[in-house]
Amino acid sequence: MENLELLLHGFDVVLTWHHLMLMVVGVLLGILVGVLPGLGAPNGVSLLLPLTFAMDPVAAIILLTSMYWGALFGGSTTSILFNIPGEPSSVATTFDGYPMAKSGHAAQALTLAFMSAAIGALLGVVVITLLSSWVAKFALRFGSPEYFAVYFLAFASFIGLGGASPGKTIVSMGLGLAFATVGMDTISGSLRLTFGFSQLVSGISFLVAVIGLFGIGELLVTMEEGLRFDGLKARISPRAVMEAARMLPRYWLALLRSGSIGCWMGITPGGPTAASFMSYGLAQRFSSRRANFGKGEPEGIISPETADHAAGTSAMLPMLALGVPGSATSAVLLGGLMIWGLNPGPTLFTERPDFVWGLIASMYLGNLVAVALVLTTVPMFAAILRIPFSIIGPIIVVVCFIGAYTVANSTFDLWLAVAFGAAGYLFKKIDYPIAPLVLAMVLGDKAEDAFRQSMIMSRGSISIFWSNGLVATLCALGIVLLLWPVLGRMLRHAVPSRRPADALEE
Amino acid sequence: MTQAPTSAGNARHVTRLAAEVFGALLTLALSVAIALGARGDGIGWTAGGPEAGTFPFYVGVIVGVASLGNLVVAFRRADRATIFLDAVKAQRIAAFGIPLLLFVGASVLLGFYVATILYLTGVMRVQGRYRWITSIAVAFGCAAFFFVVLEVWFKVPLLKGPLESMLGIH
Numbered sequence: 070m071e072n073l074e075l076l077l078h079g080f081d082v083v084l085t086w087h088h089l090m091l092m093v094v095g096v097l098l099g100i101l102v103g104v105l106p107g108l109g110a111p112n113g114v115s116l117l118l119p120l121t122f123a124m125d126p127v128a129a130i131i132l133l134t135s136m137y138w139g140a141l142f143g144g145s146t147t148s149i150l151f152n153i154p155g156e157p158s159s160v161a162t163t164f165d166g167y168p169m170a171k172s173g174h175a176a177q178a179l180t181l182a183f184m185s186a187a188i189g190a191l192l193g194v195v196v197i198t199l200l201s202s203w204v205a206k207f208a209l210r211f212g213s214p215e216y217f218a219v220y221f222l223a224f225a226s227f228i229g230l231g232g233a234s235p236g237k238t239i240v241s242m243g244l245g246l247a248f249a250t251v252g253m254d255t256i257s258g259s260l261r262l263t264f265g266f267s268q269l270v271s272g273i274s275f276l277v278a279v280i281g282l283f284g285i286g287e288l289l290v291t292m293e294e295g296l297r298f299d300g301l302k303a304r305i306s307p308r309a310v311m312e313a314a315r316m317l318p319r320y321w322l323a324l325l326r327s328g329s330i331g332c333w334m335g336i337t338p339g340g341p342t343a344a345s346f347m348s349y350g351l352a353q354r355f356s357s358r359r360a361n362f363g364k365g366e367p368e369g370i371i372s373p374e375t376a377d378h379a380a381g382t383s384a385m386l387p388m389l390a391l392g393v394p395g396s397a398t399s400a401v402l403l404g405g406l407m408i409w410g411l412n413p414g415p416t417l418f419t420e421r422p423d424f425v426w427g428l429i430a431s432m433y434l435g436n437l438v439a440v441a442l443v444l445t446t447v448p449m450f451a452a453i454l455r456i457p458f459s460i461i462g463p464i465i466v467v468v469c470f471i472g473a474y475t476v477a478n479s480t481f482d483l484w485l486a487v488a489f490g491a492a493g494y495l496f497k498k499i500d501y502p503i504a505p506l507v508l509a510m511v512l513g514d515k516a517e518d519a520f521r522q523s524m525i526m527s528r529g530s531i532s533i534f535w536s537n538g539l540v541a542t543l544c545a546l547g548i549v550l551l552l553w554p555v556l557g558r559m560l561r562h563a564v565p566s567r568r569p570a571d572a573l574e575e
Numbered sequence: 576m577t578q579a580p581t582s583a584g585n586a587r588h589v590t591r592l593a594a595e596v597f598g599a600l601l602t603l604a605l606s607v608a609i610a611l612g613a614r615g616d617g618i619g620w621t622a623g624g625p626e627a628g629t630f631p632f633y634v635g636v637i638v639g640v641a642s643l644g645n646l647v648v649a650f651r652r653a654d655r656a657t658i659f660l661d662a663v664k665a666q667r668i669a670a671f672g673i674p675l676l677l678f679v680g681a682s683v684l685l686g687f688y689v690a691t692i693l694y695l696t697g698v699m700r701v702q703g704r705y706r707w708i709t710s711i712a713v714a715f716g717c718a719a720f721f722f723v724v725l726e727v728w729f730k731v732p733l734l735k736g737p738l739e740s741m742l743g744i745h
Contacts, residue, residue: 120729236644240602243638247609250631257627262612292671293664459703480683517630525624
């Protein structure tokens, strides 16, 4: 029960008024960016990150993770009330959430969503509590080849399981890796890929890329659709909350199943979006009330919400223990850790136990704070969406560019954000996944260092990647995942099954 | 976005096929730039291990191959039925994008605060059709809010222009 002791120590670190205040501020800002279309968790966190450069790392991570939880909740709110997912991962919640709200049960739909989301998140934190120090201990045995294999595995699983076209995923990821190499090379000290631009010497910040791709790009897509909100009124009474709470235990199986899917998809970098779709698909397949799905079935809200939050939370496990993030937002957080001077990965557990366990403890508290806050503030945030978008849109633009500027106080970054915004618009519309690009930008340097050090160890022989059982297993797994789109098709041809296509394969 | 609209049917629009091809060619061009740029940094082997350009060079090659693959897939699907962008949407993009570009340009020249006030006032007045007084009030309110939060609270200085230095605000 060593973990429990460490966790209690973590609570000791977290439970100060200062930290609780930051939690409240973070959650409220998170709900705000989650509710507003065009702002989501990844770029919300990116926008706030430059403001935390001078903060103590524990306080900074509490602020940013709380914002992440808040954004996840905010995304569900607009899905249910406006039929507009505030986050890609809450798309599946619109399927049953909006119909249920439309039929006059908005309060129940919201409460069900929030409560199952909280249960999912708590399941995720429990998994982190139980597994993280074990994973970190295991990972301490890793050398450079093993690390490169882990990165390879993470990249391969995006290609194999991500659901987007493999070719497009490879392009997106490769561009991310290439952007990461721009600027000063840390090993040889020479300049790379700067093409004579002195502004590129310090590299391209992933924060600017996220703000452009997710923020500006998303806004362009939203504006193009000629956004109109047809919101439903929401007033959450204590009675509706009680009613929904009484309904919840009936769905224990759905909660457990969705929670497990979420944890699995969060730890392997499938991400919250894939998790919520998969969970919805499975719930629909196994439910006895299948016909009611899409018409306001409670299980259709509970399943994606639980999985979404379980995945969002458990994505923090590989980020902390291995330094490999499981979602776009945790990739941004990982970048934040490095900026604050921390070294994410297994050594963090021994070097900064107060930080690691403070963070884990803050996840328990942060999610409880988030549920309480979101239940009480939903009407207020829903009202924000009634402000015409011709005001909100430009304000979001201003916020995005201020965020891009504060990263490095460089005006060049503003134009970079514009370029990334245009690319984000194009990518989004022709289905290039953006999360792999961000992941690759954050991990690029580390992946390259691991690769070069492995090459130095082996004097240029690639056989080092199957020189021992551990690294060979990791590489083999990676190759299987990489070839999964091909292998899967071959298997399906070999065994003609009646299995309907997974929700993932859409 | 930048390519000439094809004229299939009555309305001028860009098909999904055209957009896919444009995307693939764009990433192909980037991959060539990456690979060529990296080759200049050396892709061989030295005493200190692989040269600096090795990793980006192969990344560029992989992106190039995948771009060609995407190009082939796009032509095989030949999706001319789905409209990527039509006149109405293009107009909406322009109505949002052009003021955005002007805002960025103004920020670089005049600083963030002046640019924010001009941008918000302009967009609200012209596109939102709000009264002058409302537009200006919202714009100044926002600029003041950013000033308080960033400069006062978080001590993060934003880009300032000639107006601020005239007024002696740093």
